[in-house]
Amino acid sequence: MSFPGIEDERFIRGDVPMTKQEIRILTIAKAQIEPNAIVWDIGAGTGSISVEAALQAKDGHVYAIERNPEGIGLIKRNAEKFQVKNLTAVEGEAPQALLELPSCDVAVIGGSGQHLDAILDLISSRLKKGGRIVLNCITVQTLASCLSYMRSHQAVFTYEVIQVQINRLQAVGPYNMAKAINPIYIATCQKVRDTGGI
Amino acid sequence: MSFPGIEDERFIRGDVPMTKQEIRILTIAKAQIEPNAIVWDIGAGTGSISVEAALQAKDGHVYAIERNPEGIGLIKRNAEKFQVKNLTAVEGEAPQALLELPSCDVAVIGGSGQHLDAILDLISSRLKKGGRIVLNCITVQTLASCLSYMRSHQAVFTYEVIQVQINRLQAVGPYNMAKAINPIYIATCQKVRDTGGI
Amino acid sequence: MSFPGIEDERFIRGDVPMTKQEIRILTIAKAQIEPNAIVWDIGAGTGSISVEAALQAKDGHVYAIERNPEGIGLIKRNAEKFQVKNLTAVEGEAPQALLELPSCDVAVIGGSGQHLDAILDLISSRLKKGGRIVLNCITVQTLASCLSYMRSHQAVFTYEVIQVQINRLQAVGPYNMAKAINPIYIATCQKVRDTGGI
Amino acid sequence: MSFPGIEDERFIRGDVPMTKQEIRILTIAKAQIEPNAIVWDIGAGTGSISVEAALQAKDGHVYAIERNPEGIGLIKRNAEKFQVKNLTAVEGEAPQALLELPSCDVAVIGGSGQHLDAILDLISSRLKKGGRIVLNCITVQTLASCLSYMRSHQAVFTYEVIQVQINRLQAVGPYNMAKAINPIYIATCQKVRDTGGI
Numbered sequence: 001m002s003f004p005g006i007e008d009e010r011f012i013r014g015d016v017p018m019t020k021q022e023i024r025i026l027t028i029a030k031a032q033i034e035p036n037a038i039v040w041d042i043g044a045g046t047g048s049i050s051v052e053a054a055l056q057a058k059d060g061h062v063y064a065i066e067r068n069p070e071g072i073g074l075i076k077r078n079a080e081k082f083q084v085k086n087l088t089a090v091e092g093e094a095p096q097a098l099l100e101l102p103s104c105d106v107a108v109i110g111g112s113g114q115h116l117d118a119i120l121d122l123i124s125s126r127l128k129k130g131g132r133i134v135l136n137c138i139t140v141q142t143l144a145s146c147l148s149y150m151r152s153h154q155a156v157f158t159y160e161v162i163q164v165q166i167n168r169l170q171a172v173g174p175y176n177m178a179k180a181i182n183p184i185y186i187a188t189c190q191k192v193r194d195t196g197g198i
Numbered sequence: 199m200s201f202p203g204i205e206d207e208r209f210i211r212g213d214v215p216m217t218k219q220e221i222r223i224l225t226i227a228k229a230q231i232e233p234n235a236i237v238w239d240i241g242a243g244t245g246s247i248s249v250e251a252a253l254q255a256k257d258g259h260v261y262a263i264e265r266n267p268e269g270i271g272l273i274k275r276n277a278e279k280f281q282v283k284n285l286t287a288v289e290g291e292a293p294q295a296l297l298e299l300p301s302c303d304v305a306v307i308g309g310s311g312q313h314l315d316a317i318l319d320l321i322s323s324r325l326k327k328g329g330r331i332v333l334n335c336i337t338v339q340t341l342a343s344c345l346s347y348m349r350s351h352q353a354v355f356t357y358e359v360i361q362v363q364i365n366r367l368q369a370v371g372p373y374n375m376a377k378a379i380n381p382i383y384i385a386t387c388q389k390v391r392d393t394g395g396i
Numbered sequence: 397m398s399f400p401g402i403e404d405e406r407f408i409r410g411d412v413p414m415t416k417q418e419i420r421i422l423t424i425a426k427a428q429i430e431p432n433a434i435v436w437d438i439g440a441g442t443g444s445i446s447v448e449a450a451l452q453a454k455d456g457h458v459y460a461i462e463r464n465p466e467g468i469g470l471i472k473r474n475a476e477k478f479q480v481k482n483l484t485a486v487e488g489e490a491p492q493a494l495l496e497l498p499s500c501d502v503a504v505i506g507g508s509g510q511h512l513d514a515i516l517d518l519i520s521s522r523l524k525k526g527g528r529i530v531l532n533c534i535t536v537q538t539l540a541s542c543l544s545y546m547r548s549h550q551a552v553f554t555y556e557v558i559q560v561q562i563n564r565l566q567a568v569g570p571y572n573m574a575k576a577i578n579p580i581y582i583a584t585c586q587k588v589r590d591t592g593g594i
Numbered sequence: 595m596s597f598p599g600i601e602d603e604r605f606i607r608g609d610v611p612m613t614k615q616e617i618r619i620l621t622i623a624k625a626q627i628e629p630n631a632i633v634w635d636i637g638a639g640t641g642s643i644s645v646e647a648a649l650q651a652k653d654g655h656v657y658a659i660e661r662n663p664e665g666i667g668l669i670k671r672n673a674e675k676f677q678v679k680n681l682t683a684v685e686g687e688a689p690q691a692l693l694e695l696p697s698c699d700v701a702v703i704g705g706s707g708q709h710l711d712a713i714l715d716l717i718s719s720r721l722k723k724g725g726r727i728v729l730n731c732i733t734v735q736t737l738a739s740c741l742s743y744m745r746s747h748q749a750v751f752t753y754e755v756i757q758v759q760i761n762r763l764q765a766v767g768p769y770n771m772a773k774a775i776n777p778i779y780i781a782t783c784q785k786v787r788d789t790g791g792i
Contacts, residue, residue: 180378576774
């Protein structure tokens with residue numbers, strides 16, 4: 001199956017927070033990953049987005065960057081579980097950890113560890129023209145920084161941002177009641193002009 | 199202070215679910231409780247809405263109906279804590295438990311225990327003209343039943359319904375991230391025609 | 397491109413309401429349409445979901461059922477615009493219009509015109525085992541009917557329901573402010589047991 | 595009636611944007627306006643919040659600051675319509691327009707015209723100890739600025755922020771469907787330490 005939307009409970013998780021199914025679906029859809037795409041998944045956590053991206057980029061490759069060793073272990077186990085061969089877990093912190101990687105068609109940012117501007121600068125120089133950055137923001141500050149960056153780089157990027165709030169209905173006896181999932185902002189940025197980077 | 203919006207943590211709670219501050223504020227506001235109002239709070243739980251209603255109806259009276267004995271205890275303790283004298287806890291199940299009560303100006307329904315139609319019929323006959331019913335629906339089925347009732351009693355009631363979703367920002371290090379509260383529907387029904395009941 | 401998420405403004409629309417991009421993405425993802433799938437899109441409107449489904453079911457076929465002749469015209473024009481050959485527009489009203497169609501792997505319901513139970517009964521008998529129904533509910537009554545149906549057919553179907561609320565950020569001078577899109581419920585039902593239908 | 599929650603359509607509006615009823619209710623509740631309070635309503639727009647605040651502060655006074663002359667006219671007309679005597683419309687731009695006003699117990703900020711930090715600095719020095727600032731943020735940038743200010747003034751202020759999303763059900767034939775209202779963030783800040791200002 002090449003379609004995103006693996007159920008949350010199928011991933012091996014430990015205590016690492018994981019992007020919920022619906023957010024993963026929208027993230028992957030907004031990223032528009034072509035079959036031969038090179039994808040960076042920055043702050044990959046459990047690797048749930050990396051796995052879904054790797055299933056899309058079946059003739060390409062996904063680099064899952066994560067600073068937490070527990071996360072690196074989970075990424076490898078999930079890659080194995082979903083039989084994904086085109087996924088490499090990279091232990092380290094962005095932007096430094098990105099320097100050795102091949103240029104990318106898509107960068108997904110799940111976590112930026114207070115280095116968002118430096119990460120965006122580096123992606124900016126290494127993302128192919130037409131390529132996309134999809135940034136999942138769970139904090140107001142990351143969202144504001146992303147907006148500020150995109151506003152000051154409008155010559156290079158177009159962007160759109162959505163906030164997504166999902167409630168799941170749960171059955172309780174004869175009733176169904178809504179259980180809220182924390183909302184998230186998804187920023188999608190497309191590199192529309194070349195910056196002369198490599 | 200006659201204003202609603204007591205902080206959640208000030209109420210004595212136990213394990214009984216409690217209406218969150220913002221929902222309580224909107225519920226009380228939609229109920230438009232006059233100083234001399236008689237209020238029924240049906241499915242009163244911890245009594246948090248009863249207490250807020252009693253602070254509004256300072257020359258009136260609030261009857262807090264609750265079938266759970268633990269709730270009855272909490273209602274009494276909260277009434278004492280907030281020094282509310284015009285609040286009577288009534289142990290029992292609606293609609294039966296409502297039969298002995300004086301007619302009301304406002305009925306708040308927090309829980310209806312699968313007897314919504316019977317409860318609305320009884321309120322219908324005992325609510326004063328111009329009076330209001332405010333129904334907090336956490337389930338789809340209760341919302342649908344309420345809409346169905348109001349649609350078939352349009353000669354007696356006008357109604358409006360809102361869905362409220364609140365996210366609270368939490369500070370995590372240098373960041374603020376949203377924590378979702380489960381959404382709720384609030385139906386406000388006004389008796390615009392007299393039904394000949396007492 | 398085989399990935400869902402065509403931008404709203406690329407579809408030819410007229411005055412017919414159209415499922416917004418993010419809802420379309422989630423609907424298609426929840427439907428898990430295999431390359432050789434037969435898909436019924438009931439209440440197809442502009443055909444935006446039909447087109448996305450047809451791009452997924454590239455070796456299968458999509459039947460777009462719509463009672464509104466203006467919709468039928470739009471479906472055909474959108475199929476042409478997106479060069480989709482495996483999509484047939486069927487003018488008529490469900491469930492009657494479904495009787496002549498081949499059995500399906502997936503049924504998407506965007507509109508049910510007050511015949512939801514009859515439509516679900518018919519799909520029930522014509523959906524292959526393991527197949528999915530994805531129902532977009534914009535009304536409380538449709539949601540309640542769907543839940544009621546699924547609860548009384550638990551021997552045949554498993555189901556899950558989410559509510560999705562999307563806000564889009566809009567740039568206004570130096571600011572970005574949220575513009576709300578009306579929320580929607582998405583029910584996903586899987587036929588887990590065979591009913592002996594054809 | 596001393597209770598907030600005047601229906602939106604009762605205010606005289608023109609083309610000036612107005613805070614919706616439920617947001618007004620929550621804003622007024624979070625502000626905890628005592629009967630003798632002095633209230634500044636900064637960026638008062640149509641005066642809908644000013645009028646509700648004046649009904650609370652019945653022995654106090656509300657100053658409605660607005661730079662748009664059309665707004666000033668509407669504030670005066672709404673004060674008259676709701677027979678509010680303790681409300682003064684002040685034409686001008688904050689923070690300058692605030693300099694002449696008596697110190698306040700509560701400041702509500704509906705619009706800050708890119709001067710948020712200067713306005714918060716001024717309020718900071720003129721707000722009584724224990725007093726509250728309630729800030730309605732419709733933009734990400736205003737929210738981020740408010741959070742940044744509160745984080746760097748934690749010796750003076752405590753704060754909480756909620757996001758509120760309201761959907762109103764509309765009747766369409768036999769159905770009720772949700773119509774979304776744009777979400778808003780409400781920041782409530784309490785001055786817990788005196789800053790030596792007047």
